[in-house]
Amino acid sequence: MREVARRANVSVATVSRALRSPGQVSSATIQKVRSAAEDLGYVYNVTASDILKGRSTVVGLVVPTSSSTLFGETIHGVQDVTAETGFSVIQGATRYDAVTEEALIDSLLERHVHALILTGMTYANEDRIRRLARNGWTRVVVVWEKPGSDPGISYVGIDNRSAAERMTEHLIALGHRRIGLIVGPYSRQARVRHRLEGYRDALEKAGIAFDPDLVMERRPDLLEGREAMDSLMSMEVRPTAVFAASDLLAIGALKAARLRGLSVPGDVSIAGFDDMNFGAYQDPPITTVRVEAYRIGQLAGQIAVEPIGTPERSYCLDCDLVIRSSTGPIQPTQ
Structure with a gap:
């Protein structure tokens, strides 16, 4: 480190700050120190510094x-x-x-x-x-x-529960009464369970009976979304709307609907959760919950x-x- 300090014409303490806490020194000093360290082949030992x-x-x-x-x-x-x-x-x-x-x-x-x-x-x-x-x-x-x-x-x-409740309420406000839910591993993770609970809360408030057959627990990826949507659309009385509590699941569901020749949202509405950047570029663009x-x-x-x-x-x-x-x-x- 002393050699780096000499080469950069700064103090040893400045070298330490430039390599360890760059926010404490100017960008010009950082550049001088990094250039000197590179010329000398010096690599800062963070582990040793932490031990000291x-x-x-x-x-x-x-x-x-x-x-x-x-x-x-x-x-x-x-x-x-x-x-x-x-x-x-x-x-x-x-x-x-x-x-x-x-x-x-x-x-x-x-x-x-x-x-x-x-x-x-x-x-x-x-x-x-x-x-x-x-x-x-x-x-x-x-x-x-x-x-x-x-x-x-x-x-x-x-608040996963509140967000899922609001999305389900949106679908209910559009007149949908039979609403499917494709959701992540709620049996293992609390945040996913809260999305299921929000869905149930909205149904209860609207006087709609909860039907466990309309709930599909899946890993949040495209294939799982497509397969879950196939199951829902194969029902004798299929849902008119599907809330996929992940945009990946929603896009998979959209693919399944297309393969069946269904119009979205004419034959079935599909909503997602997360607002992943490519959801807006689907055909049609996905209604979703925006998360920062x-x-x-x-x-x-x-x-x-x-x-x-x-x-x-x-x-x-x-x-x-x-x-x-x-x-x-x-x-x-x-």
Whole structure:
């Protein structure tokens, strides 16, 4: 580091700040230091620095999948904040599996990460995650979920139940009474269960009996959406509207409708959830629930890099319905 300082004509402390906390120095100084370090083949040893300081500057981030553009936006939000504060991110994907989630958490804790950012809580690991938050030796932030009225844990999420209720109410207002639901793994994840509960709440308020046969539990991907829609459309009395509680499921459902020669929304209305960027480019564009995925990541990153022992902070972000042409009034012949 001393050689880098001499080459860049700055102090050793400035080199340390430029490489470890770039937000504390000017962009011109950062460029000089990085250029000198590159010329000398110097690589800053973050692990050694953390050991000397007695604290970690690594944040562990666990998401269901890294292939989704939606969770990708949350990842970008976290990374943008941590990069500004000298923290780095280790990321892993659970593929919606509780055993994989547990293994990832173990691996991250073994590395003594400063914070864990978790996408919701599976029922299998919920008690453990709450204990981690209470123990107070690592920051814990739950994202994409509002975990109860008194969570005792930091979170940046949305009210999944309320958002799903509002979307179902939109379909009911269009005259639909037989509404299918294609939803993620609600038997394993609370945030997905809340979407099912919101759907049921809207039906109950409208005096519509809940029919479990109209609910399809699927992994949120295109193929699962298509297969679930096929099942719904094969019913003797098929639904006139389908709420797919994920845009990936909705686009799969739209494909199934097209393959059957059904008009959307003439024969069946389809709604999604998440407002993934390509939903607006479908034919027809998908009605959906808009979620501020990048903002979720930003706020989670800000909480994660705070000192251990800082009180919990919680944010419940608003969700807007985005009404597009994949949903429409029920037709007289339906």
